Amino acid sequence: MSGVELEKSTTIDLRKKHIGPSCKIFFSHEPIKIVQAKGQYMYDENRQRYLDCINNVAHVGHCHPEVVNAGASQMALLNTNSRFLHDNIVLFAQKLQSTLPEKLSVCYFVNSGSEANDLALRMAWQYTGHKDVITLQNAYHGHVSSLIDISPYKFHQMSSYEMNPRVHVAPSPDVYRGKYRRDHPDPATAYADEVKDIIHKAEEKGGKIAAFIAESLQSCGGQVIPPWATSKKWHVRKAGGIFIADEVQVGFGRVGTHFWAFQLQGEDFVPDIVTMGKPIGNGHPLSCVVTTREVAEAFMSSGMEYFNTFGGNPVSCAIGLAVLEVIEKEDLQGNALRVGGYLCSLLEKHKEKHPLIGDIRGRGLFVGLELVRDKHKLTPATAEAQEVIYRLKEQHILLSADGPHRNVLKFKPPMCFTKEDVDLVVEKIDNILTEIEHTLGMTNKQNVDNEGGKRKASET
Amino acid sequence: MSGVELEKSTTIDLRKKHIGPSCKIFFSHEPIKIVQAKGQYMYDENRQRYLDCINNVAHVGHCHPEVVNAGASQMALLNTNSRFLHDNIVLFAQKLQSTLPEKLSVCYFVNSGSEANDLALRMAWQYTGHKDVITLQNAYHGHVSSLIDISPYKFHQMSSYEMNPRVHVAPSPDVYRGKYRRDHPDPATAYADEVKDIIHKAEEKGGKIAAFIAESLQSCGGQVIPPWATSKKWHVRKAGGIFIADEVQVGFGRVGTHFWAFQLQGEDFVPDIVTMGKPIGNGHPLSCVVTTREVAEAFMSSGMEYFNTFGGNPVSCAIGLAVLEVIEKEDLQGNALRVGGYLCSLLEKHKEKHPLIGDIRGRGLFVGLELVRDKHKLTPATAEAQEVIYRLKEQHILLSADGPHRNVLKFKPPMCFTKEDVDLVVEKIDNILTEIEHTLGMTNKQNVDNEGGKRKASET
Numbered sequence: 001m002s003g004v005e006l007e008k009s010t011t012i013d014l015r016k017k018h019i020g021p022s023c024k025i026f027f028s029h030e031p032i033k034i035v036q037a038k039g040q041y042m043y044d045e046n047r048q049r050y051l052d053c054i055n056n057v058a059h060v061g062h063c064h065p066e067v068v069n070a071g072a073s074q075m076a077l078l079n080t081n082s083r084f085l086h087d088n089i090v091l092f093a094q095k096l097q098s099t100l101p102e103k104l105s106v107c108y109f110v111n112s113g114s115e116a117n118d119l120a121l122r123m124a125w126q127y128t129g130h131k132d133v134i135t136l137q138n139a140y141h142g143h144v145s146s147l148i149d150i151s152p153y154k155f156h157q158m159s160s161y162e163m164n165p166r167v168h169v170a171p172s173p174d175v176y177r178g179k180y181r182r183d184h185p186d187p188a189t190a191y192a193d194e195v196k197d198i199i200h201k202a203e204e205k206g207g208k209i210a211a212f213i214a215e216s217l218q219s220c221g222g223q224v225i226p227p228w229a230t231s232k233k234w235h236v237r238k239a240g241g242i243f244i245a246d247e248v249q250v251g252f253g254r255v256g257t258h259f260w261a262f263q264l265q266g267e268d269f270v271p272d273i274v275t276m277g278k279p280i281g282n283g284h285p286l287s288c289v290v291t292t293r294e295v296a297e298a299f300m301s302s303g304m305e306y307f308n309t310f311g312g313n314p315v316s317c318a319i320g321l322a323v324l325e326v327i328e329k330e331d332l333q334g335n336a337l338r339v340g341g342y343l344c345s346l347l348e349k350h351k352e353k354h355p356l357i358g359d360i361r362g363r364g365l366f367v368g369l370e371l372v373r374d375k376h377k378l379t380p381a382t383a384e385a386q387e388v389i390y391r392l393k394e395q396h397i398l399l400s401a402d403g404p405h406r407n408v409l410k411f412k413p414p415m416c417f418t419k420e421d422v423d424l425v426v427e428k429i430d431n432i433l434t435e436i437e438h439t440l441g442m443t444n445k446q447n448v449d450n451e452g453g454k455r456k457a458s459e460t
Numbered sequence: 461m462s463g464v465e466l467e468k469s470t471t472i473d474l475r476k477k478h479i480g481p482s483c484k485i486f487f488s489h490e491p492i493k494i495v496q497a498k499g500q501y502m503y504d505e506n507r508q509r510y511l512d513c514i515n516n517v518a519h520v521g522h523c524h525p526e527v528v529n530a531g532a533s534q535m536a537l538l539n540t541n542s543r544f545l546h547d548n549i550v551l552f553a554q555k556l557q558s559t560l561p562e563k564l565s566v567c568y569f570v571n572s573g574s575e576a577n578d579l580a581l582r583m584a585w586q587y588t589g590h591k592d593v594i595t596l597q598n599a600y601h602g603h604v605s606s607l608i609d610i611s612p613y614k615f616h617q618m619s620s621y622e623m624n625p626r627v628h629v630a631p632s633p634d635v636y637r638g639k640y641r642r643d644h645p646d647p648a649t650a651y652a653d654e655v656k657d658i659i660h661k662a663e664e665k666g667g668k669i670a671a672f673i674a675e676s677l678q679s680c681g682g683q684v685i686p687p688w689a690t691s692k693k694w695h696v697r698k699a700g701g702i703f704i705a706d707e708v709q710v711g712f713g714r715v716g717t718h719f720w721a722f723q724l725q726g727e728d729f730v731p732d733i734v735t736m737g738k739p740i741g742n743g744h745p746l747s748c749v750v751t752t753r754e755v756a757e758a759f760m761s762s763g764m765e766y767f768n769t770f771g772g773n774p775v776s777c778a779i780g781l782a783v784l785e786v787i788e789k790e791d792l793q794g795n796a797l798r799v800g801g802y803l804c805s806l807l808e809k810h811k812e813k814h815p816l817i818g819d820i821r822g823r824g825l826f827v828g829l830e831l832v833r834d835k836h837k838l839t840p841a842t843a844e845a846q847e848v849i850y851r852l853k854e855q856h857i858l859l860s861a862d863g864p865h866r867n868v869l870k871f872k873p874p875m876c877f878t879k880e881d882v883d884l885v886v887e888k889i890d891n892i893l894t895e896i897e898h899t900l901g902m903t904n905k906q907n908v909d910n911e912g913g914k915r916k917a918s919e920t
Contacts, residue, residue, distance in 0.1 A: 006547045015545065018553035020568040020756050022766035027545045033545035036537045055540060057769060063536055072532035076523055078497045079743035080515060082479075084488045085493035087466045090474035097478055108480040111571040111745040112770060134511055143768060146605045157764040283539035285571040285745035285770035296480050304617040306482035308515060308603060309738055310572055310745035320743040344558040 008033050008045060026400075027393055037062030040400065040414045040421060050396045051421055052174035056412035059252055059279030060326040070322035071315055079315045082109070084308070087316035091246045095324050096288065099259045101270045102221025106296040108289040111219030113248035114142030116287040119306075120273045121146055121211065123291060127272075127298040128240055129263055130208035134198055135170040138221035138404050141246055150213060153220045153404075166207065168198045171336060173226035176359040176370060189242060196235040209241035211273075216261030219249040222403025223368025223410055225361045228265040242295065248277035248287070248367075253327050254415065256337030256364025257404055264363065282323050286316040328406045332415040336364035341409060343422045350426070352434045355442045356381055366410035369429075370403070372444075380405030384436055391432045397425055468493050468505060470473055472785040477574070484858075487853055494900060497522030500874045504857065505534075511881055513859045516872035519712055519739030520786040523629035525694055527742045530782035531775055541776045543767070555784050561718045561730045566756040568749040569772030573737025577673070579766075580733045583751060584671035587732075588700055592667040594658055596674050597632040598681035598864050601706055602735065610673060610727060613680050626667065628658045633686035634832060636819040637838055648689035654908045656695040658862040666916030669701035670775040671733075676721030681862025683828025683870055685821045688725040699808035701756065708737035708747070708875040709826075713787050714875065716824025717798030724823065736747035742783050746776040801825055803882045804873060810886070815894045815902045827871035829889075830863070833902075840865030844896055851892045857885055 006014070011033060015025075029389045032050070037041040039061040042050045052058070060067060074088070082089055093107040103244040108113055110116050125131060133150055137142070140153035148154050171179040173191040180187035210230065217287075218224035233243045250261040251274075258264060262271055272295055276285040291299075299306075310316070327333060340362060347360045347369060356371030358381075371381035371388070384399040388409060392399050402410050409429075413421070464693045465569040467472070471493060477484075492510070496503040499521040502510045512518070520527060534548070542549055553685070570576050585591060593610055595601070600613035608614050609624040631639040633651040640647035659669055672692065678684035693703045710721040711734075717723060722731055732755055737747040751759075770776070787793060801823055807820045807829060818832030818841075831841035831848070845861040848869060852859050862870050869889075873881070897903075 005559060008545065011545050011547055011550055014550035014554055015640070016556055017541075018550060018565060018567055019772070020751075020766060022756070022764070023542060023772070024765050024767065025545065033543050034540060035538060035546070037540060042544075044537075062540070063538065065536075068532070071535055072528070073529045076617045077524075078523065079501075080494060080497060080502070080522070082483060084502075085468065085471050085475065085485065085491050087471055088472055090466070090478060094474055105478060106480050107478055108483065112575065112768070114768075115572065115574065119541045122605055122608075127738065139876035143766065144575065144604050144606065148582075148764075154764060159761075159763045165522070184752065192568070203902065242667055250566050262547060272591055283770070283775070284775060285773075285776065294481075300481045301617045301619075302617075304482070304608075304614055305484050306480060306603065307484065308574075310743070312479075312483070313745075315743070315747065336654065373697075375698075414604070 003046060005035070027390070032393070037137060040417050048143050048396060050398050052298055053397060053399045053411050053413045053417075053425055056249060056254070056413060057278045057283050058414045059282050059331070061414045061416040062324055062333060064282060064326055066326055067319055067322045070318045071239060074318035076317045076412060077314075078247060081309055082312035085124070086313045086314050086317075088321065089312045092317040092321045095321060096409065097350040098288065100274065100290060103270055103292050104274055104290045106291050106293055108306065109290065109316065110287045110308050110310075111285045111310050112142070112145055112287050113275065115308070115311075116248065116275040116289045117141045117213070117244075117246060117291065117336075118144050118146050118211070119289045120275050121150075123289070123299045124211035124242050126302050127242060127295050128208070128210045129169060130210035130240060131209040132166045132168060132202050132209050133194060133239075134168045134170055134209065134212040134236070136214050136218065136221065137169050137220060139213075139215065141218040146324065151334055156379055168202055169229050170195050170198055172221055172222045172224055173216075175227055176361065177222075178197065188227035189231065191227065192229040192232040192235065194356065195232050198240045203239065209236060211238040211241050211244050212236040213244040215249060216264070217250045217255070217366060219362065219366075219410070219412070220402050222370070222408040223361060223366065225363060230265055230269050233271070242272035244273045245271035248275055249412070251276050252277070252279045253333030254336055254366050254412070255366050256333060256340050256347045259333060261363070279324065281316060281319045284316060284319045285310070285335060286320055306459050327415070330416070335417075336415050339419055339422060340364040340367060342419050343426070346422060346426045350430050353428075353436055356384055356433050362411070365415060365417060368403075369409040369411070371407045372408065380407035382407045385409060387436055388432050392425075392428055395428055397428055399425070465495065465505060472858045487850070491851070500632045500877050505911050508661045508856060510858050511565040511884060513857060513877075513885055514870050515874060516709060516714070517738045517743050518874045519742050520783055520790070520792060521874045521876040524742060524786055524787055527779055527782045530778045532743060534775045534778035537774075540771050541769055542772035544777070546774050546777075548774045548781065549772045550783045550877070552777040555700065556750065556783060557770070557828050559784075560734065563730055563752050564734055564750045566751050566753055568766065570747045570749065570768050571745045572747050573735065574604045574607055576608050576704060576708065576735040576737055577773075578602045578604050579749050580673070580735050581671065583749070583755055583759045584702050584704065585731060586762050587702060587755050588668070588670045588880070589669035590668035590700060592626045592628060592662050592669050593671065593695070594628045594630055594672040594701075596653060596678065596681065597629050598678060599673075599675065600680040601673060604805065628662055630655050630658055631686060632681055634678075635687055636821065643710070648687035649691065651687065651826070652689040652692040652695065655692050659695055659699045659885060665902065669696060669699040669850045671702050671704050673704040673706060675706040675709060676724070677710045677823065677826060679826070679870070679872070680862050682868040683821060683826065685823060690725055690729050693729065702732035702734065702779060705731035706735050708735055711736050712739045713793030714739070714796055714824050714826050714872070716793060716800050718794060719783060721823070730829045740783065741776060741779045744776060744779045745770070746780055787875070788875070795877075796875050799826060799877050799879055799882060800824040802879050803886070806886045807890045815861075816844055816893050817898055822871070825871065825873060825875060828863075829869040829871070831867050831869065840867035845869060847896055848889060848892050852885075852888055855888055857888055859885070
């Protein structure tokens with residue numbers, strides 16, 4: 001490294017020249033150059049501070065010194081593959097296991113959520129001998145080809161896409177905008193019955209269910225908090241399939257009340273496979289698949305070795321272990337519960353005042369604020385959501401919008417986020433919404449359904 | 461980290477309990493616990509030193525201080541995703557590009573060779589609109605499901621495997637044991653013609669070729685040095701497909717004469733996509749796909765964003781950049797040429813003496829020593845190769861055996877390997893071969909074809 005910082009325009013030019021054009025940047029017309037970060041703050045090339053409400057990967061806070069030290073010392077000592085015995089991999093596996101139901105005891109360390117979900121599918125296919133997979137509408141499970149197939153969030157972006165006939169899409173269990181809503185007498189069972197129907201239809205065509213895969217809470221799908229129905233797993237199991245809980249976005253204490261989001265479904269609910277990613281290494285490329293002894297033995301019985309060159313190396317495992325220790329020591333799960341609860345309650349206070357606020361939903365520091373142009377028709381306020389994001393950025397707050405209509409403001413900050421941070425961001429959002437509503441002539445009694453803001457949905 | 465080392469037996473027990481049984485360990489009956497490494501040496505829990513002839517990932521030497529410092533300082537400063545502008549990603553891309561033909565100018569940073577090869581396939585499918593892929597016999601391209609399909613090295617391990625009808629396997633261009641050998645008048649054209657035939661057969665069945673993928677030199681396939689025939693690319697191009705050069709094992713100066721192994725085919729030979737992995741981050745989870753502007757634009761035209769959470773983060777890129785700088789500064793490519801050449805010449809000197817030595821082949825520090833029980837029948841000396849590996853290990857030298865018969869001793873050491881290291885390992889191999897041949901009653905005039913050594917092929 002030269003140590004010399006490039007002019008921002010040079011960075012942009014080199015990026016255009018040498019980085020794949022499919023790799024999008026935040027705020028593409030006025031991108032931010034970030035050179036440093038600490039806790040819940042990021043700093044640009046002018047040392048201007050941004051409050052970070054979006055980087056769920058920097059789980060215990062950007063550049064946490066204990067995580068950095070763990071990684072740096074291990075890098076200086078040894079970094080090699082898992083074909084040699086090493087303490088870090090087994091200690092990390094043991095500590096991860098202690099956060100999970102006892103049955104989930106066997107770990108496979110990999111380098112990304114995508115590698116984890118692909119491996120989970122391979123296990124499901126091998127264990128069941130079946131091929132069909134049920135996924136949720138708006139789901140995102142990763143970028144490798146097998147996962148594009150089960151990620152409607154991705155394949156719907158493609159101009160031409162042939163759906164894999166072995167993949168079946170169940171409705172997103174969104175009780176605000178989905179097929180069964182809060183006014184339904186039993187949306188949980190209704191969504192579970194949809195899965196049952198899909199299984200029947202697949203079987204009628206000769207399909208056999210290998211797995212049902214779902215994020216424990218849908219993130220890209222719009223920060224969806226589903227109604228819990230363990231009968232879903234029961235239907236899948238009855239069809240000979242297994243249940244894969246994707247905790248890549250929502251695990252590691254983010255939901256506040258539990259360490260894993262699938263635990264929101266009750267103590268008795270144990271998935272067959274849990275996949276982990278993003279926060280597990282606080283930014284270091286690290287992920288994990290945890291499963292039962294039963295599934296692991298069946299996977300081995302194929303006769304094929306599983307070797308992952310970088311997976312489970314001593315540096316990755318030292319970092320993963322340090323992240324778990326920091327979550328515990330700093331009670332970040334407790335902080336997520338307290339600060340996330342405070343965020344939701346503060347947003348709720350503003351809800352009545354703002355015609356644009358359709359729904360507020362969250363668990364811990366996983367919160368969605370859905371903007372609508374009409375509280376009855378639920379017309380997505382997509383452009384307005386983009387306007388909020390851009391105006392917040394101008395005020396040095398980083399937030400993003402997602403969901404199928406890109407109208408859900410997504411809060412998933414580093415877990416050291418504070419109540420003061422909440423006060424700041426909610427105050428800014430309150431002001432921006434007031435201004436937008438004023439410009440659009442919206443009052444709380446009357447939403448408008450017009451073209452609204454100016455920016456395109458594809459921006460962030 | 462507690463800082464306390466576990467008893468080796470405890471590490472083994474915890475590994476059995478918590479790590480997937482498909483994740484194999486070297487020397488499974490007497491595994492080694494490695495706690496430290498430096499340069500071309502690894503150290504076990506008793507601080508016993510091992511000479512490392514196998515870890516091609518620790519490319520510039522284990523724990524190289526400049527690489528460690530680059531990673532550690534960047535970890536303390538910033539580690540975030542590539543949706544923010546950052547200098548490291550563009551500087552790394554620019555420096556990588558400077559090692560490649562000008563046309564190969566667009567980079568996609570990912571976390572593993574598997575992610576890289578899967579992305580290369582996605583690009584080929586999108587660019588060509590075709591689906592069929594030609595791969596080589598004994599090829600290994602990665603562990604995600606799309607790559608198992610194109611990796612006969614892996615899928616042949618499975619007790620039951622249904623071959624993907626879109627995948628076509630061409631003969632391995634092995635001039636020692638393959639379909640066309642050194643005694644063939646033109647093995648290069650003969651192997652290229654096999655590819656041409658495969659294309660015709662695929663097209664007759666309605667298939668359309670998206671890509672031909674091959675390691676520039678086959679590694680797991682048995683350290684194969686192919687005869688060069690650029691007409692292979694021509695046949696593939698004529699069928700509308702593109703050429704993917706997998707440099708995951710053999711890139712970054714290892715072959716000595718060139719920085720990339722595909723360059724051995726001549727200055728004019730430019731693949732459409734090059735995938736990189738293992739050595740690129742000296743152990744850090746990092747990989748890259750480099751392609752032409754033409755392929756990159758076509759990939760973007762699908763409408764689908766490519767986002768990889770950890771790919772191209774500032775830490776990974778700082779490390780990648782440092783690795784390139786060290787290769788240059790320490791002239792490791794030159795060292796590979798000199799030391800690798802010395803290794804081959806020294807092995808050649810012993811060839812006549814040893815009935816077990818069938819073939820010696822290599823480029824730079826990528827060398828294979830193929831053991832046979834019969835120099836005419838080429839009966840693979842699989843058990844003997846295992847015996848050599850185990851005895852070397854007892855003498856604190858780490859070597860491995862690979863290839864379809866697991867009878868090829870593979871040299872792929874860190875690139876700081878010295879002539880003294882070569883002297884040591886060749887002397888030991890010479891002694892061990894002499895002992896084994898003596899035990900088996902082999903003389904150079906007469907190979908024996910019996911059960912030989914005692915250890916199983918599946919060990920390493």
